[in-house]
Amino acid sequence: MALLLEYLPLILFFVIYKTVDIFWATGVLIVAALVQLVYYKVSQGKIEKRHWIFAGVALVLGGMTLVFHDEQFIQWKATIIYALLGSALVISQLLFKTNLVQKALMGILSSVQEEQKVTIDIPSSVFNQLLIFWAILLYGIAALNLYVAYHYSLDVWVNFKVFGLMGITFVAILLTMFKIYKYLPEEK
Incomplete structure (x- = not known):
């Protein structure tokens, strides 16, 4: 829901x-x-x-x-959102030494830790790689949205916005999970 x-x-x-x-x-x-x-x-x-x-x-x-x-204004929405998200990752790391990818993932994984009474220990180098991956991905999506908006029809852009961006995000989440999978505890 x-x-x-x-x-x-x-x-x-x-x-x-x-x-x-x-x-x-x-x-x-x-x-x-x-x-x-x-x-x-x-x-x-x-x-x-x-x-x-x-x-x-x-x-x-x-x-x-x-x-x-x-309609060009609404076509910029995805670009601005994804660029802001990418910038938040980079700025948070550079200025505040906070890896937002690590913070988000550990927030999600905290329920697994509590439920299974285990500690999940993922090296900071893995989180740093994921931060770089997500920042590049978010900036890439921002640019790709503009490319599709200005080089294809409105119908193609709407379909890309709904299905393409969702698909790219889903694949990125899967890649992220594969990256941290070996650090997760085995189910009892």
Whole structure:
């Protein structure tokens, strides 16, 4: 259910684009992003930074798309989001000596540690490699989104945004899991 809610604005954007047009889809995306913020505030008592960023970028670029009746603004959304994520990884490491990939993965793996009463010890060099991998990937996706947006039709871009970016992200998550798999405890 949580995964569906996470991707609901994207799913609605895609469905409305395919049934109506990009401008209706953009309006629905904005409304869905705002409703998502309200839902998280009511159900969890807080709103994660990433949800504020996604909603803010959707509101600004989506609003510009609607006001100027120009789909190029909404096409920039993925590029800005992925570039911001890549920059957050790099800046956090360089300025604050915090590996956000390590922090995220260890947060996810902490439930495994508690459940199995084990310690997961992954070398920092592995997390550093993953940080570089994810930063390059995120910047690459940002650039690829612009390439597709400016070299292909709007239909191709929408399909790429929904299925291509999701596919690339899924493969990257699998590669990340393969990288840390040998450090995970065996199931009892």
